[in-house]
Amino acid sequence: MTMTGKKILVTGTAGFVGMHVAQALLDRGATVLGVDNFSDYYDVTLKEQRNAVLAAHANFSVARVSIDEMAVFAPVWEAFAPDVVIHLAAQAGVRYSIDHPETYVASNLVGSFNVLELARRTKPAHLLAASTSSFYGGNTAMPFRETDQCTTPLTFYAATKGATELMGHSYAHLFGVPMTFFRFFTVYGPWGRPDMALFKFTRAIIEGTPIDVYNHGEMVRDFTYVSDLAEAVVRLIDAVPGTVPVGAHDSLSPVAPHRIVNIAQGEPVRLLDYIAAIEQAVGKQAVMNLLPMQPGEVLRTEASTDLLRDLIDYVPATPVATGVPAFVAWYRAHYGV
Template identity: 50%
Template sequence: MKILVTGSAGFIGFHVCRYLLRRGDEVVGIDNLNDYYDVSLKQARLDQLLPEERFSFVRLDIADRDGMARLFSEGGFDRVVHLAAQAGVRYSLENPHAYVDSNLTGFVNVLEGCRQQKIQHLVYASSSSVYGANETTPFAEADNVDHPVSLYAATKKANELMAHTYSHLYGIPTTGLRFFTVYGPWGRPDMSPFLFTSAILAGEPLKIFNHGKHRRDFTYIDDIVEGVVRVLDHVAEGNLEWSGLTPNPSSSRAPWKIYNIGNSKPVELLTYIELIEKAIGKTTSKQLLPLQLGDVEHTYADINALTADIGYRPHVTVEDGIQRFVDWYRTFYGV
């Protein structure tokens, strides 16, 4: 198959591209290589992919309407994995327009490309952040997600609604994946494993929000990627039993589906930090701070639907995953 992967120089996008190439697919990756975080890390990921014979790269912003239209019209793609987005809950408080441009305008451009070129299946990144003010755990796809607590979360919920509209109107199969705290080698520098590892190695105090009472469903990158590709191969279909009288929020008569994808084993943040310190062999002081605006206290994925439909089962323990991340960090940065 010929597959378009947006955000191919990003954390998850890079790993998805590598997996698809290793199994023999032809992959076209796009990324705008913006400076939201260290561009050299994005380039280093990309440098791992460029030598691959079946990989080609286009530097392009998904918010570029004309550029995206040309990409789709000339690309001959069979399926699309859409992972490009403006990420980060806290940054959405500082630069909201970046989220509108990438996560809303950019997503419309992807949907339009899929419509015009009759793409077989669009798999796109949603987020556990959509659960917002929901307090019922584990988070299930049937839960109400109408109360986001950050603009980032609101844009991801909007993506799910926009995808449904295109699935309903044009019959485009779309599947949204609500990612739960993805971590591992080549991860993003703005996420906690990276921040904590960097600070501990430098002997700097850790800033720990919500006084360390967060619990997160940390999910290792390899488990995420296997789930993404299995979903890509499992083309969304309409649910013939769906009823508007008792609507199932995760499916539709249209070929549209929503899944959680996580580890389903939440870990207390302070425990997670202890595991990082153990992997490094060094401790540092902690600065306990209040809950930040836009943050949710707990995430916990109900993955029963994904397990039932595609056999998804995460395999990497948090202890193992942290050790792999720390080993990669030390090697990559030479520390």
């Protein structure tokens, strides 16, 4: 699948997922403009290092602007005139949103509104944007399907991402811009975020310090390896929402070129098994600080991948037994431990 000749604007390229998606696009010959404000939510050095990997490509450039500042964001977008837009920039973190909800308004609501407004003006062939599995919230029917009603978000982070899906639907209906929103399920892998469990657990186990394990480890997650996720995102560029559903599983709106798609492996893993995979890769046993359930957490996530398979004939497949050691190898090499 070649992207040669396509100009693709990607927001959030200094981020974990954004870096991998931009890399996959560049490897296929696309010209990529990254947009990122290099926020200090976590180590900016890591973001600069990700950006340096991308900057080694002749077809990559980056604009250091905030998407919530329209006066500086709009000229960058309009000068580049993208064929396709992939909107990944966001204030991330489920737990962080409990104590710092105001930071999610600027990035996730105002910033996403600006993306929609610019898409309205310039009419890219396809706008693709990140949502989250967290939007399924209090739903208990498994697996989570894109056609499920989502009215019980458990965190403000999830609420802002769900609001972005809904804002996008209104713009797709009113202005005819085709839009696909991905619901990501627990993405992990090399270059991951320091605030995520895999990064924190690996560092702590190597250093011999305790790890906080909530609900005594009795949780299940549908983990998605980051390279698999990037592959799915790139393939979805050509799966432009139209007017005809692809099958019984399709979430295509009846009144807009708008679709929701889960990106996941569809094979949930117990948290304690995930920790065991880290222990095996590191070569040391974890010291676990077993704690009660955290506010905003859910016991289990499990995605239906039927629609993803129908759309692109591809589903993430890298098992935790392969993906976790790949992260640990990257961590050791990157930090020299």
